[in-house]
Amino acid sequence: MSSKKRTTIYDIAEKLNIAPSSVSRALSNSPLVKEATKKLILKTAEELNYKINTIASNLRKGQSNTIGVIVPRINQNFFADVIAGIEEASYRQGYNLIICQSNESYEREVQCVNTLINQQVDCIVVSLSVETTDYKHLESVLDRNIELIQFDRVAENIETLKVLNDNHQASMEAVSHLIEQGYKRIALLEGPQNLNIFRKRKEGYLDALKNHGLPVIEELMLANAWTTELGAEATRKLLSLPQPPDAIFASTSDFAALGVLQVATEMNFKVPQQLGICGYSNENFTEITNPSVTTIDQHSVYMGKTIANLFLDELKNTDTSVAPKTVSIKPKLIIRNSTLKNGK
Known part of the structure; x- marks a missing residue:
């Protein structure tokens, strides 16, 4: 089994006999690099089949383009369809999902929240377990300035974006x-x-x-x-x-x-x-x-799309003085x- 070494910025720097920092700036389209040098670096990167590590790049920019979703049970049609709706609306905007299930356990729900915080997700979407009566883990999400959206089963006294059924x-x-x-x-x-x-x-x-x-x-x-x-x-x-x-x-x-x-x-x-x-x-x-x-x-798929669109709209919202929105969907x-x- 052959293992081909992945090309790094150091390989490009070595080939062109320039500093790795210059390669990094050029690949980030920095104005500090001369246009001719930038073109040469991009051409060499293509020749060496260099692939940008988008995860690392996004983390350096302070975003992961990832939404974490916590549901009580993935195998229930309602929650599966909500996830499908979130994925459909967010994928078009370049976001991926990390999905966790609490199995109706408060302890598992807390673990899921901590895992997603450590993954540096941009948003956590959660529907609470039947055991959840303490909301410190939700407050810790807000303390870290991670967007939090609650749906269906929510902590009413925690001020976040919420999507509910009537x-x-x-x-x-x-x-x-x-x-x-x-x-x-x-x-x-x-x-x-x-x-x-x-x-x-x-x-x-x-x-x-x-x-x-x-x-x-x-x-x-x-x-x-x-x-x-x-x-x-x-x-x-x-x-x-x-x-x-x-x-x-x-x-x-x-x-x-x-x-x-x-x-x-x-x-x-x-x-x-x-x-x-x-x-x-x-x-x-x-x-x-x-x-x-x-x-x-x-209307679970629609609920999922609504959740994703709320998050995407919130990214454009610069007014933090307005109370978080609650959207109510009428069931049939x-x-x-x-x-x-x-x-x-």
Whole structure:
């Protein structure tokens, strides 16, 4: 196996019998180098197949042209699509991504932040883990003058650029749809209330009940049911009640809704006739389950593009006195067979 030595500025300097600093200046298009000398150095660099180390060059300029992205789980359709949107919009402007996942662990999230700081990224984009209640690691990003953008799951009291879904409105629409289909005992699978998105979704659920004159029934609201397994466990409890719900809104995720559907099938509850099911996030599998699952699309690719464009716009912004912008994106209720009790 042959290993060909990479050409350096010292090789060019040696061939032309000039100082390496002059070569470096010429390759950086410095006005301190005479035009004739610059042309000669560029011609020699091309002959020797010299490749500029863009990473080192960018770091010397104080930028890496790199955006770090931290998500709870890469294998969820929502987060994968957000990443795709960020990549599509930022790549056209010469930026690359470094992607990390916290696996819903606060400790891993802190490690990811530290890794990205050490990589000298220009921007960190983060959606918080379910365990995150302390935000010192986010403050350390700001202390180092690295751009910080929070999306979806955010620390509301940390002043940064934020891109959110209107979770309150989406939940109100979902629960209102269930009520309009004739469901009256609607259960809620809720997520950890330390996260803004799950608080807003619960508020939307409660407001929809209130707006339609339905009572709030505490035993129908189960906390921290945000995975398939936890969704299934919660559903077994709910369907074993003396008066079980006639609909379940899995406000946490479509994975929780999948757990609901599995248990409903096991316990011989007919969906949607005896039990309506609504999820959240529009994961790909919700179209192909039997029945297909009503859910909420969060426009995740568009969210990713919005994040990237916010960062690129911020690079041009010289007014630091203005409060960081928050962008709210309106999700869309996707009605499918799992909630069509009256057939339409």
